[in-house]
Amino acid sequence: MSTKFAMAYGIEPRACIVSNSAFVEPDWDFQTPTGPLTIGLLSNLTKEKGLHTFLKLVESAQAQGLLVRAILAGPVASETDRRLVESATHDLRDVLEYRGPLYGSSKDTFYRDIDIFVFPTQYSHEAEPTVVFEALSAGNLIIAFDRGCIASQVGSNGLIIPANSNFNQDAVDYLREAARHLTELRSKRHSRVDAYGAVHASSSGVAKQLFRNPTCN
Secondary structure (H helix, E strand, O other): OHHHHHHHHOOOOOOOOOOHHHHOOOOOOOOOOOOOEEEEEEOOEOOOOOHHHHHHHHHHHHHOOOOEEEEEEOOEOOHHHHHHHHHHHHHOOOOEEEOOOOOHHHHHHHHHHOOEEEEOOOOOOOOOOHHHHHHHHOOOEEEEEOOOOHHHHHOOOEEEEOOOOOHHHHHHHHHHHHHHOHHHHHHOHHHHHHHHHHHHHHHHHHHHHHHHOOOOO
8 A cells, every 4th residue: 555655646655554453452351162163253244244155154064064053243234134144043043143233242252152253255345354353362263265464364373265265165174173173272262362462462552652653664
């Protein structure tokens, strides 16, 4: 963006990058889930943001005999998608739960209740989604399409799937392996929160410095 700005206006900007992680605190009060491997999606629930792909993933996991619990949350944008969610929660009622729009402590509980945050976004303007940092702040692993800055956000904490790959099958394969090592996966949750805490501290330090001196060197 800085380079494009310079090309468009002939001026070299003094650009300062402030990550969205500066605004998401680590969840030191997380609780390790119990029961089967649990996945979740929280977003504005549209096809572009991954709703349809997530529901198909839950169906695929069931069809392939994988024991997975799924939690869906967020506002549904259209009547068509609302009917899709209603149908899925009926057909998959033993494994899929829809919690609706979540805020505050209810949103914190969502991230604490899952092991892996699934974010199959195909939104063309995806940048550095806050929901990914929220999931990381609670020690969740991530499965997501490679869009925007998501790969750099996730790092080694999950699976990044190329946009032209079969998301469902790649994700099912990852979930099957995660289910085999569920105890170990959950035992490392605290270390993942610690690692995110370091990321948050670094980016919030930049934000505070910028607030005190609104120029970048």
